[in-house]
Amino acid sequence: MSVVLWQQCIDFLRDELPSQEFNTWIRPLQVDGDQTELRLYAPNRFVLDWVNDKYLNRVQELLDDLSQGQAPLVSLLIGSRRVASTVRAQAGAPAPVQSVAASADTVQTASAPVTPRTQVIAQGFQPEQSQGVRIDEEDPRPPQRADQAGPSSPVIKHTSYLNRSFTFENFVEGKSNQLARAAAWQVADNPKHGYNPLFLYGGVGLGKTHLMHAVGNHLLKKNPAAKIVYLHSERFVADMVKALQMNAINDFKRYYRSVDALLIDDIQFFAKKERSQEEFFHTFNALLEGGQQVILTSDRYPKEIDGLEERLKSRFGWGLTVAVEPPELETRVAILMKKAEQSRVDLPHDAAFFIAQRIRSNVRELEGALKRVIASAHFMGRDITIELIRESLKDLLALQDKLVSIDNIQRTVAEYYKIKVSDVLSKRRSRSVARPRQVAMALSKELTNHSLPEIGDAFGGRDHTTVLHATRKIAELREMDADIREDYKNLLRTLTT
Numbered sequence: 001m002s003v004v005l006w007q008q009c010i011d012f013l014r015d016e017l018p019s020q021e022f023n024t025w026i027r028p029l030q031v032d033g034d035q036t037e038l039r040l041y042a043p044n045r046f047v048l049d050w051v052n053d054k055y056l057n058r059v060q061e062l063l064d065d066l067s068q069g070q071a072p073l074v075s076l077l078i079g080s081r082r083v084a085s086t087v088r089a090q091a092g093a094p095a096p097v098q099s100v101a102a103s104a105d106t107v108q109t110a111s112a113p114v115t116p117r118t119q120v121i122a123q124g125f126q127p128e129q130s131q132g133v134r135i136d137e138e139d140p141r142p143p144q145r146a147d148q149a150g151p152s153s154p155v156i157k158h159t160s161y162l163n164r165s166f167t168f169e170n171f172v173e174g175k176s177n178q179l180a181r182a183a184a185w186q187v188a189d190n191p192k193h194g195y196n197p198l199f200l201y202g203g204v205g206l207g208k209t210h211l212m213h214a215v216g217n218h219l220l221k222k223n224p225a226a227k228i229v230y231l232h233s234e235r236f237v238a239d240m241v242k243a244l245q246m247n248a249i250n251d252f253k254r255y256y257r258s259v260d261a262l263l264i265d266d267i268q269f270f271a272k273k274e275r276s277q278e279e280f281f282h283t284f285n286a287l288l289e290g291g292q293q294v295i296l297t298s299d300r301y302p303k304e305i306d307g308l309e310e311r312l313k314s315r316f317g318w319g320l321t322v323a324v325e326p327p328e329l330e331t332r333v334a335i336l337m338k339k340a341e342q343s344r345v346d347l348p349h350d351a352a353f354f355i356a357q358r359i360r361s362n363v364r365e366l367e368g369a370l371k372r373v374i375a376s377a378h379f380m381g382r383d384i385t386i387e388l389i390r391e392s393l394k395d396l397l398a399l400q401d402k403l404v405s406i407d408n409i410q411r412t413v414a415e416y417y418k419i420k421v422s423d424v425l426s427k428r429r430s431r432s433v434a435r436p437r438q439v440a441m442a443l444s445k446e447l448t449n450h451s452l453p454e455i456g457d458a459f460g461g462r463d464h465t466t467v468l469h470a471t472r473k474i475a476e477l478r479e480m481d482a483d484i485r486e487d488y489k490n491l492l493r494t495l496t497t
């Protein structure tokens, strides 16, 4: 009964919270219980503390409302270990918190510290030539470390593929990546915390790979002998196929199970590759059981990756799953300033602001634009000014302007809210039309270089004060109303990528 109640409760939370928050904190909670008790299992302490702090009161309120005052006792636990608090949900009453004794745990174990005595970093597994193909699903031999693998071991190229410039120091923190950075830092600095696997997800070029490498680099700094393996998931698949062809699958298994930390990028590429998923599943389990750290990235939330086995999706949720969002304007400016500083280039603040205002899609594009500007300044022997930026990014800026015309914004908003463009332009004042119109005006102000009177004109000849009012109203609602916040974010993404 309490589980059913919980399902109803999360439906409300899904509506109330921005999807990133919901996915990070509420979705990973597992649940069981009976008439009198509802047990919520957080995958680790980080999630537990956060949920306890931020959402438990609301959960109690909802449960109380839904059960008409008959809410069950709510316990928050890590895995199956009772480490936190038991909270009696009572309508209208503040939540009393009592300590509960610890019981034996079963699930999440902390990852081991990086073990010394292994060679540096290898990008991937290189099988020796051998004849025939024999596929052993399970290798009965215990995993060996790469340096213990003996003369018949695969040839492992000890080449560093970690990008040494992707460090925490070079990573600019902002609202959009704060949580991901904090989680990555925890893993890097204190791998015993048990955030294993760390799963970072988000759109292209937003810093997932950078953060992943930052963890690897930090682990290496603490222990230069650690074996940190970074690779793209396509490389894992290719290695596996090669190992199968060369009858070296057991070496493959041993190799990947011998690492101190395995960093795999863009795991959405595993989708629909069943054999690779199978192999990865065993590797992943072996590493987790051995307390070795796993870090994964993907372009979307794991449960939303089509063609990925359920058991993998569910195991990814054992650790910590965090989103990296597109950076907001201030962070984009800070990133540009940082990159310019790294290149020892003098970038005036107004020039950085100008670029950041126009290039909004992702950090990779932002970096690309800055590189072009720096190259132009260098070749022409000129300082970086807004004029120089306009010249060197002419095509890019023209494209951006074209993409985000007021027209396009009106069409996109109308489509999003399932209303007609003519409604957006009309004088109708009903909420279902007026709010989307205000959103479209606010987006036009943010995404185009048109003045308030020009925007007013484009919206059926309205006064500039109406546009001003709309932008202020939407800014206020984005702070207070999760739906509008989410809508605005989705529309921004659609219009700028």
Ligand SMILES: Nc1ncnc2c1ncn2[C@@H]1O[C@H](COP(=O)(O)OP(=O)(O)OP(=O)(O)O)[C@@H](O)[C@H]1O
Residues within 6 Å of the ligand: 166, 170, 171, 172, 173, 177, 202, 203, 204, 205, 206, 207, 208, 209, 210, 211, 266, 299, 335, 338, 363, 364, 367
């Ligand atoms: N917050 C940041 N501070 C500094 N540099 C950043 C930040 N975010 C991203 N970058 C830079 O942007 C570029 C792209 O980042 P990265 O490769 O990590 O993106 P990604 O999210 O892994 O994208 P993809 O999914 O395409 O692999 C890198 O050069 C990285 O250093």
